[in-house]
Each structure stands twice: as C-alpha cells, then as structure tokens.
Amino acid sequence: MGVIGESLRFSQSPMMMIVAAILVLAFLYVGMRPAAVVPGRLQAAAEICYDFIHNMAVDTIGPEGRAFFPFVFTLFFFILAGNYLGLLPFSFAFTSHIAVTLALALMVFCLSIIVSLKVQGARFFAHFMPAGAPKALAPLLIPIEILSFLSRPVSLSIRLFANMVAGHVMFDMFAAFTIMLAGLGFFGDIIAVGPVVINIALMALELLVGALQAYVFAILTCIYLREAVAH
Amino acid sequence: MARAVMYDNIRRARTVVVPSALALPLMAMVAPGARAEGMPQLDFGNPYVIGQVIWGAGIFLVLYLLLSRSALPKVEKVLSQRRQTIETDLEIAHKAKTRADEAVAELHTARHNAMAEAQANVDKVVEEARIAAARQTEEMNTRLATEIRDAEARVSQARDQALASVREISTNTAETLIHQLSGIAAPADFVTAKVGSAAAARGL
Numbered sequence: 428m429g430v431i432g433e434s435l436r437f438s439q440s441p442m443m444m445i446v447a448a449i450l451v452l453a454f455l456y457v458g459m460r461p462a463a464v465v466p467g468r469l470q471a472a473a474e475i476c477y478d479f480i481h482n483m484a485v486d487t488i489g490p491e492g493r494a495f496f497p498f499v500f501t502l503f504f505f506i507l508a509g510n511y512l513g514l515l516p517f518s519f520a521f522t523s524h525i526a527v528t529l530a531l532a533l534m535v536f537c538l539s540i541i542v543s544l545k546v547q548g549a550r551f552f553a554h555f556m557p558a559g560a561p562k563a564l565a566p567l568l569i570p571i572e573i574l575s576f577l578s579r580p581v582s583l584s585i586r587l588f589a590n591m592v593a594g595h596v597m598f599d600m601f602a603a604f605t606i607m608l609a610g611l612g613f614f615g616d617i618i619a620v621g622p623v624v625i626n627i628a629l630m631a632l633e634l635l636v637g638a639l640q641a642y643v644f645a646i647l648t649c650i651y652l653r654e655a656v657a658h
Numbered sequence: 659m660a661r662a663v664m665y666d667n668i669r670r671a672r673t674v675v676v677p678s679a680l681a682l683p684l685m686a687m688v689a690p691g692a693r694a695e696g697m698p699q700l701d702f703g704n705p706y707v708i709g710q711v712i713w714g715a716g717i718f719l720v721l722y723l724l725l726s727r728s729a730l731p732k733v734e735k736v737l738s739q740r741r742q743t744i745e746t747d748l749e750i751a752h753k754a755k756t757r758a759d760e761a762v763a764e765l766h767t768a769r770h771n772a773m774a775e776a777q778a779n780v781d782k783v784v785e786e787a788r789i790a791a792a793r794q795t796e797e798m799n800t801r802l803a804t805e806i807r808d809a810e811a812r813v814s815q816a817r818d819q820a821l822a823s824v825r826e827i828s829t830n831t832a833e834t835l836i837h838q839l840s841g842i843a844a845p846a847d848f849v850t851a852k853v854g855s856a857a858a859a860r861g862l
Contacts (some may be wrong), residue, residue, distance in 0.1 A: 434709035441713035448721040455729040462736045464743055470736075477733045497726030505721060521710060524699045530711045531718075592699070 439519040440527070447508035447521075476504070480645070487649035491656040495649075498538070502531065503645035510591060510637030514630065522640075523591035525584060532584035535648045542655035554654075583647055590640050594633045601626045824862050828853045 458473030466474060480500045484492035492499075506522055513520020521527050543551040555572040556565055601622040608619035701707060829850050836844045 431712075433705035434712060436705065436709060437713075438706045438709065440706070440710045441717065444710075444714055444717040448717055448724075451721065452724055452729055455725070455733060459729075459732050459736060462732075462739075464740050466736075473733060474737060477730065477737070497730050498722065500730060501718065501722040501725050505718060521714070524707065524710055526699070526702070526707050527710050527714050530714060534718075588699070592697075 440521045440524065443509065443512050443519045443521050444505075447505060447512055450508050450512075451504040480504075483646060484649055487646065488653045488656060492649065492652070495652050499645050499648055499652075502535070502648055503641050506531070506587065506644050507638060507641035510641060511634070513591065513595070514633055514637065520591050520595060522587055523595055525588045528584040528588040529580065531587075531644070532580040535583065535651060536580040539648075539651040539655045542652060546656050579651065583644065587640050587644055590636055594629070594636055597629055598626060598633075601629065821862060825850075825853055825857055828857065 454469075454476075455473050458469040461467060461470055463470060477500075480503055481496055484496040484499045486492075488495060509520065509522040509527075512518050513523060540551075555569050555576070557568060557572065560568055604622040605619045605626075608615040608622070611618075698704065699707065829846075832849050832853055833844060833846070836842065836849070
C-alpha cells in the first residue's frame with residue numbers, strides 16, 4: 428500500500444481522537460437533550476462551555492468571531508479532551524505528539540493567512556513593516572517581523588507538545604522512582620510512598636496544565652484570527 | 659436517611675468505576691507493547707507518527723462539521739429560546755409596570771382634581787357666606803340709620819311743635835297772671851308783643 432497506505436493503519440492515537448470527538452459530541456448532545464429553559468446540571472455545564480468559548484471568540488476576534496466560533500470550539504475541546512484522555516492509564520495522549528500539534532498549529536496558521544488575504548488583500552503584507560518605524564530600519568525590521576510571523580506555528584505546536592510530554596515524562600520518572608526505591612528493602616518500601624504522593628499532586632497539576640494549554644491554544648488562535656480580520 | 663444517601667453515592671460511584679475498570683484491560687489490549695524508549699514522537703520514519711496527522715485531519719473535520727452543523731446550533735437554539743422567553747417575560751412585566759404607573763398617575767390626577775374642586779367649593783361657600791353677612795350688615799346699618807334719622811326728625815318735629823306752642827302758652831299764662839293779679843285784662847297785642855320780645859331775648 429506504500430507509505431501513505433502504511434500510515435493509514437489504525438493505532439491507538441486515532442482511536443483516542445475518535446474517543447475525544449465522541450466525548451465532546453456526547454457531552455453536548457446528552458447535555459442539551461432536555462433543552463430546558465431552566466437547565467439541569469449537565470445542560471448548564473454544556474451551556475457554560477458554549478458561552479465560555481463563544482465569549483472568548485467574540486471578545487477577542489470581534490463581531491466576526493461568530494463565524495470562527497465553531498472552529499475555536501472544536502479546537503479547544505478536541506485538545507482538552509485529548510489532554511485529559513492522555514491522563515488515563517493505558518490511554519494515549521495524542522496532543523503529546525509534535526506531528527499532531529504541528530498539524531493543528533499549521534491549520535490555524537494557514538487559516539489566519541487565508542482570512543488575512545481575503546479580508547485585507549495586499550495590505551496584509553504591510554503588517555511586516557511596523558507603522559511609524561523609520562524607513563531606514565526596514566531591512567532589519569521586515570525580516571524580524573517575517574521571522575516572528577513564521578515562528579507562530581512553531582511556538583504554538585511546541586508549547587502544547589512540550590507541556591504534555593513534560594507532564595508524562597514526570598509521571599514516568601516518579602513512577603520509576605517508586606519501583607527503584609521498592610527494590611531497596613523495607614525502608615525503600617516506606618520511602619517509595621513519596622513519589623506516589625508526588626504523582627498524585629502531579630495529576631492535579633496535569634489537570635490544570637491540560638485545561639490551560641487547551642485555553643492557550645484557543646486564545647492564541649483567536650488572537651491570530653483577530654489580526655487577520657482587523658482592517 | 660444517611661444510610662440511604664450513602665448507598666446512593668456508592669451506586670453512583672459504581673456506575674463510574676465499573677466501566678472504567680472494564681475499560682482499562684480493553685485499553686491495555688488495544689495498546690499492546692505501547693511502550694517506547696526515548697522520544698517516539700520524533701521518529702518521523704514511523705508511519706504511525708505521520709498517520710496520526712491524516713487520521714487527525716479526518717476526525718477533526720468530522721468533529722468540526724458535526725459541531726458546527728448540529729451540536730452547537732442546538733445549544734444556540736436553546737440559549738436564544740431562553741433569551742427570547744426572558745425578553746418576552748420582561749416585556750410583559752414592563753408593560754404591566756407601565757400600566758400600573760399610568761393608573762397611579764391617573765389616580766393622583768383624579769385625587770388632585772377632586773381636592774382642587776373641593777377647595778374651590780369651600781372657597782365659594784365661604785365667599786358667599788361672607789358676602790351674605792356683609793349685605794345683611796349693610797342692610798341692618800341702612801335700616802338703623804333710617805330709623806335713627808326718622809326718630810331724630812320726629813324728635814325735632816316734636817321739639818319744634820313744643821317750641822311753637824311756647825309763645826302761645828306764655829301769652830295765655832301772662833294774660834291769666836295779669837288778670838289774676840291785677841284784675842284787669844291786659845290788651846292782647848301788648849301781651850303778645852312783650853312775650854314775643856322776652857322769648858326772642860331767650861332765643862325761643
């Protein structure tokens with residue numbers, strides 16, 4: 428089947444992506460099933476999530492943000508579900524793969540360029556020369572601006588990837604400490620409780636990091652899109 | 659009661675724990691030997707690493723389409739329905755308040771008008787009473803003045819009459835006295851002239 432066919436083989440990473448997608452959809456469908464005027468707990472949670480991303484998109488991007496809201500919503504909850512699913516034992520954190528995060532970041536990057544060109548036309552390129560800067564500095568400023576613009580997908584993808592990898596590496600390290608200490612006999616058994624406790628604390632930290640990184644990814648997407656739709 | 663709540667909590671926890679416990683071996687079965695040394699993420703020669711991008715693109719697209727076409731509009735519908743319900747209710751309440759305000763204003767106006775009317779009536783009655791009293795007083799004064807004038811006229815008339823008779827009486831008295839004292843009848847003209855001069859000397 429060649430390289431493409433080979434890469435299409437199903438693995439646990441796409442499976443977790445599907446699980447994440449199903450969880451997000453189930454959350455909304457099951458939550459909104461009562462469609463009550465006075466919502467229950469699950470419906471209120473679904474509505475709060477909707478409002479949270481909607482406000483983020485509209486407040487950051489502006490009135491045009493309404494059009495990008497479903498995209499930002501998908502992005503945020505896909506990453507959030509991926510981050511949280513990765514915390515389950517025997518699971519797989521697809522957001523800890525640079526291939527996935529870079530693809531997501533490049534998607535955001537390309538979208539922002541397309542929107543920029545569509546909204547601003549050729550004026551988009553004027554952004555690479557900061558307004559009011561002396562013309563003599565142009566040979567220096569333009570390459571810097573282009574470089575900082577091109578670094579956006581890199582920083583966006585590496586931030587998420589590195590955070591997720593670092594969290595899981597720390598879990599692995601402290602879990603390995605427990606096993607190593609347990610091999611030291613009776614006192615080792617007692618001391619081995621320490622890394623377990625640290626891992627529990629790390630789990631709390633990872634829950635925070637998982638939500639935070641999804642938020643950072645979504646808000647940066649909104650900021651890039653705001654620059655794209657700005658006149 | 660507490661026991662029932664505890665059983666309820668246990669039952670609730672079981673619904674979460676049991677599927678999770680069943681899912682763990684399933685996950686372990688799906689990911690046999692998923693352990694890797696070093697950084698498998700950077701092993702781009704592995705077709706699975708690139709495969710994620712292709713699968714991920716498809717799954718993301720499907721998720722995006724389902725969310726944007728179906729799930730999110732559903733939430734939006736419920737939210738807008740709620741907004742509409744609240745707005746309608748608010749509008750009804752506003753209308754009711756406006757009506758109540760109008761009624762209160764009308765009541766105030768009516769009360770004010772009634773008070774003004776009553777005051778005007780009172781003022782009118784008082785003024786009428788005052789005018790009637792003044793007229794009565796004036797009438798009485800006029801009547802009294804007339805009566806006084808009449809009485810004075812009568813007194814003056816009586817006095818004049820009395821004074822007019824004084825000469826005649828004096829003449830008669832003088833004639834009688836002369837006749838009684840002297841036994842002679844004095845001439846009437848003489849007596850009248852004397853009495854007249856004496857009366858004139860006294861201012862009668």
